[in-house]
Every structure is written in C-alpha cells, then in structure tokens.
Amino acid sequence: MAVDKDVHTVRFEDRPVLLAEQAGKRYAVVGLALTTKPGNYQLALTTTQGALASQSFQVQHKDYPEQRLTIADDRKVNPYQQDLPRIREERATMDQAFVNFAAVPVQLDFLSPTQGPKSSSFGSRRILNGQPRNPHSGMDIAAPTGTPVIAPAAGVVTAMGEYFFNGNTVIVDHGQGLVTMYCHLSEMDVKPGARLEQGALIGKVGQTGRVTGPHLHWSVSLNNARVDPALFLSRAAPQVGAP
Ligand SMILES: [Zn+2]
Numbered sequence: 512m513a514v515d516k517d518v519h520t521v522r523f524e525d526r527p528v529l530l531a532e533q534a535g536k537r538y539a540v541v542g543l544a545l546t547t548k549p550g551n552y553q554l555a556l557t558t559t560q561g562a563l564a565s566q567s568f569q570v571q572h573k574d575y576p577e578q579r580l581t582i583a584d585d586r587k588v589n590p591y592q593q594d595l596p597r598i599r600e601e602r603a604t605m606d607q608a609f610v611n612f613a614a615v616p617v618q619l620d621f622l623s624p625t626q627g628p629k630s631s632s633f634g635s636r637r638i639l640n641g642q643p644r645n646p647h648s649g650m651d652i653a654a655p656t657g658t659p660v661i662a663p664a665a666g667v668v669t670a671m672g673e674y675f676f677n678g679n680t681v682i683v684d685h686g687q688g689l690v691t692m693y694c695h696l697s698e699m700d701v702k703p704g705a706r707l708e709q710g711a712l713i714g715k716v717g718q719t720g721r722v723t724g725p726h727l728h729w730s731v732s733l734n735n736a737r738v739d740p741a742l743f744l745s746r747a748a749p750q751v752g753a754p
Pocket of ligand 1 (some may be wrong): 647649650651727729730
C-alpha cells in the first residue's frame, strides 16, 4: 500500500516490511500469512525524522479450494519417528532463511523461474492420502526433469540441501525480507553464499522429496509470510525498491 514519501521503516507484527518505489510513490509491500484472520491491522512506521506513526489496513476473508492428492511414498505424508529430528532441523533452517532482512534495493519484476504450465493452487487446502495437511504455500510449475530453473531476480543463496519433504532445495534471499525457495530439484547448480544475477541458473527441475511427479515447487516469502508467487510475475508490481 502507498505510504508517505518520508517513511523510513515499516514493521508489521514485529517483522520489518519491504519498501519499494514506483513512479515517484513509496509503497510498503506487506506479506500476509494464509492464517491471517479477517479484520483491521496496523503497520508501525518511522519517518526519516525519527517520528512514529501508524497506518491501518483491512484483511478480508478469502476462500481457497480443497485439493486431494495421492503420494505414492506414504512416509512423506506420515514420517517415521526417526525422520522427525531431521524434519525439525530442516524447518529451523528454512525459518531462519525466511526471517533474514538484508537492507538492499530489491527487484520486484520477476522472471518465471522455469517454463511450463503453472498451477493456481496457492492456498488450496490439501488432503494428502486422505489426511489434512498444511495449505499449499507456493506455485507448482510442471516441467520435465532436467528443465533449467533460473533466479527470477538477483539474490544470494542463503540455504540449500536435500530436505525430507521439499527434496533438493535452494533458498535465495533477494533483500528486505523477500526470499524465494525452489524445491524438488534433480540438480542444484549453486553453492551456499553464491550471488546470483537475475536469470542465473539455480538447478534443474526434478521429483525429489514429496511429489506426485516432476515439477518445480516455487515459494515466495515476504516478511516471513508465504505469498502467491503469481503476484510477482505481474508487471503491475512496483519495479525498484530502496530501504
Ligand atoms: Zn507445491
């Protein structure tokens, strides 16, 4: 949402928020978790003069469809006891990557990370092998194993590994709490800490982890809320940001 020109920092629920500029206007780009309840919310602002202010906004209810999937490897739906420490450790790694806030200018006009049909299943309530699981927190792009996956915008590789649910996974930090994640890869072609230009090769599409077939699962996180990646493929998004 638009904020005054002299806004210096914005926080939402204790997380710093991305600030961007477009056509001479300043915008706070706030991520809202799927679990956010409808109602009135406040952003906490500081101005360049150090004054405090707040700005309110409304969250409305949105319905998401139900999606039923069958996963051949039931252990990926009902992990064994001995899988749990690994799953907890991987979740901690991802959580840490999502809360990083690098005060650098941000590119919001994303390229598509791979070529193929894009699902619009973000937010769908998932029933896996008949059991309710977390809603779908990203976009699935169907493509054959080996299809290149590229960085949609410049960033830094802050975490990567072979994760229990997400398979071979790369996490890219674009700055100001904008973090993207690439899952189920057959190959990872980057190293931890690598700086990527927009369009740089990250890896290849695969079917590692919890999948029904080869595809890229692509997550976009803003101030630690997973948001619909489709929003960043729209040319309507603000183009360039500065902290
Ligand atoms: Zn997915």
